[in-house]
Amino acid sequence: MSDIARDRLFGVGNAFDHPVVLWVSIALVALLIAAPLAAVLLRRTGRIDDAHFRELLLRCLSWMVLAPLMIGPVLLGAAWFIGFVFVIMLLCYREFVRATGLFRERTLSGVVLLAITALGFAVLDHWYGFFVAIPALAVSVIAAVAVLADRPAGYIQRVGLAVFAFLFIGVGLGHFAYLGNDTGYRPLIVWLVLCVEMNDVFAYICGKLFGRRRLAPNTSPGKTFAGGVGALVLTTALAALVGRFVFDQTVLAAPAHLIGLGLIISVGGQLGDLMLSSIKRDLGIKDMGTLIPGHGGLLDRFDSLLLVAPAVFHYVRYFIGIGLDQPARTLSGG
Amino acid sequence: MRTWEYKPARDLGLAGHQRWTSVRRESGLDDWLIQSIWWNATRLGLGLMHRPRVSGLGHLPAHPPFVLVANHTSHLDALVVVASLPRRLRRVTLALAADDTFFDSRPRAAFAAMCLNALPLRRHRMGGHSLDELRDRLVGEPCGYLLFPEGTRSRSGAMNPFKPGLGMLIAGTDVPVIPCRIVGAFEAWPPHATQPRPIRSASTSGRHCDSTMLPTPAAAGNR
Numbered sequence: 204m205s206d207i208a209r210d211r212l213f214g215v216g217n218a219f220d221h222p223v224v225l226w227v228s229i230a231l232v233a234l235l236i237a238a239p240l241a242a243v244l245l246r247r248t249g250r251i252d253d254a255h256f257r258e259l260l261l262r263c264l265s266w267m268v269l270a271p272l273m274i275g276p277v278l279l280g281a282a283w284f285i286g287f288v289f290v291i292m293l294l295c296y297r298e299f300v301r302a303t304g305l306f307r308e309r310t311l312s313g314v315v316l317l318a319i320t321a322l323g324f325a326v327l328d329h330w331y332g333f334f335v336a337i338p339a340l341a342v343s344v345i346a347a348v349a350v351l352a353d354r355p356a357g358y359i360q361r362v363g364l365a366v367f368a369f370l371f372i373g374v375g376l377g378h379f380a381y382l383g384n385d386t387g388y389r390p391l392i393v394w395l396v397l398c399v400e401m402n403d404v405f406a407y408i409c410g411k412l413f414g415r416r417r418l419a420p421n422t423s424p425g426k427t428f429a430g431g432v433g434a435l436v437l438t439t440a441l442a443a444l445v446g447r448f449v450f451d452q453t454v455l456a457a458p459a460h461l462i463g464l465g466l467i468i469s470v471g472g473q474l475g476d477l478m479l480s481s482i483k484r485d486l487g488i489k490d491m492g493t494l495i496p497g498h499g500g501l502l503d504r505f506d507s508l509l510l511v512a513p514a515v516f517h518y519v520r521y522f523i524g525i526g527l528d529q530p531a532r533t534l535s536g537g
Numbered sequence: 538m539r540t541w542e543y544k545p546a547r548d549l550g551l552a553g554h555q556r557w558t559s560v561r562r563e564s565g566l567d568d569w570l571i572q573s574i575w576w577n578a579t580r581l582g583l584g585l586m587h588r589p590r591v592s593g594l595g596h597l598p599a600h601p602p603f604v605l606v607a608n609h610t611s612h613l614d615a616l617v618v619v620a621s622l623p624r625r626l627r628r629v630t631l632a633l634a635a636d637d638t639f640f641d642s643r644p645r646a647a648f649a650a651m652c653l654n655a656l657p658l659r660r661h662r663m664g665g666h667s668l669d670e671l672r673d674r675l676v677g678e679p680c681g682y683l684l685f686p687e688g689t690r691s692r693s694g695a696m697n698p699f700k701p702g703l704g705m706l707i708a709g710t711d712v713p714v715i716p717c718r719i720v721g722a723f724e725a726w727p728p729h730a731t732q733p734r735p736i737r738s739a740s741t742s743g744r745h746c747d748s749t750m751l752p753t754p755a756a757a758g759n760r
Contacts, residue, residue, distance in 0.1 A: 302549060493550060
């Protein structure tokens with residue numbers, strides 16, 4: 204393994220070299236301290252009741268665990284980040300198959316699990332050719348393996364669910380993990396996660412302040428047009444503002460590109476959220492899991508990233524490339 | 538084309554410990570992997586220590602539902618019976634284990650659920666609802682149960698009277714009950730011993746019977 208690759212995968216010495224990483228990390232620590240204090244203040248002044256206070260506190264506590272878990276691997280090195288996203292992919296997949304009932308199809312579940320593992324390897328290896336080949340191969344293998352059971356009843360549903368699970372979770376989050384192969388992966392990932400998370404917050408706040416007309420009453424009754432438009436404007440502004448530093452001295456630093464990326468993140472994030480809501484409504488369940496107190500399952504937390512990550516990945520790759528100056532096939536040595 | 542039908546896991550929404558101690562628990566791919574490793578290791582361990590002789594496998598049904606019942610003198614009993622089953626039946630067999638012994642702490646519950654694929658049997662507060670839940674699962678999934686109708690391990694090695702739960706569990710269904718006889722487990726690991734001794738054991742499966750051949754709940758309760 205070359206020194207460049209080793210430094211990217213395991214180097215921690217330059218974790219805070221980029222100003223975006225440094226300032227977002229400081230802001231995150233400040234927010235994690237300030238949020239529970241604000242909740243206590245709101246309760247003491249009587250602005251919120253006990254139940255609301257407990258819910259807020261539970262969310263703050265969850266974030267105190269989640270935030271270091273999310274930012275920590277990015278700071279430690281690309282190998283840690285890719286490993287972390289791989290574990291998230293497996294846990295999200297577990298939630299999906301248990302919610303849809305696909306887990307009872309053990310062979311198909313196993314094939315999807317193998318395909319996700321292969322994706323994880325392709326990402327860690329920085330082997331783009333294999334990374335883009337896996338989806339096509341996986342879909343063919345899933346469809347073929349399902350035939351071997353000689354059980355045509357329900358074939359379309361089984362194969363459809365397995366392919367959807369793989370593309371939805373494996374490929375969606377796989378693109379997010381692949382960002383770790385870029386030399387400047389830290390600011391890129393921090394910027395993307397910041398915009399996606401703030402997109403949710405902006406939608407929530409704008410919806411609470413100005414929301415009247417519902418966006419998709421049958422899918423998610425809590426979402427409003429005002430929330431959606433507010434998130435679109437504010438997230439685009441945030442993405443452009445912070446992105447100016449992330450994409451400094453590249454073609455993507457042009458305002459048109461930054462606005463384009465902001466729109467992709469905001470629209471993709473909101474559609475990802477609505478997509479998971481549709482799945483849950485169809486299944487008749489409230490949350491996909493119970494792993495994160497106050498949030499539900501991991502998929503409930505990472506739903507916005509599922510559509511955003513591939514879109515942003517290919518936008519950035521098309522204009523400036525991802526990991527072009529990094530040695531490819533670091534493990535397999537091609 | 539059939540109408541699409543989603544059947545989320547019965548235990549969806551239950552967190553960690555709740556899931557292990559619930560009769561709604563359903564094994565996923567991760568549990569199945571752990572159980573495969575556990576039962577293969579158990580078969581190896583039993584083979585080396587007790588060299589169990591298994592007979593009567595031809596009496597086992599081809600597919601679930603079924604209830605295996607056996608005499609109970611040792612913690613080895615469930616291991617010997619389940620490990621001797623063909624893999625296709627082992628995967629669908631759930632041992633009904635006493636909740637106050639196997640599910641009274643988190644580590645024990647995790648072990649019983651994830652390795653043994655056991656379900657908790659509330660033997661001191663078994664109500665009609667609990668039995669209904671178990672029966673619905675037995676017939677609806679369908680699956681197989683391993684049950685020790687004496688209710689607890691025999692302290693003398695001799696068979697004790699049956700509790701009424703077995704008859705109540707399968708009453709009104711045509712689920713076959715397969716009696717199994719375990720020999721040598723008491724000598725190998727009696728209730729008063731802390732660890733097993735390497736003594737040969739044997740498991741024999743008999744012809745199946747159904748609920749009409751069992752004592753009625755009232756009669757069984759009077760014994």
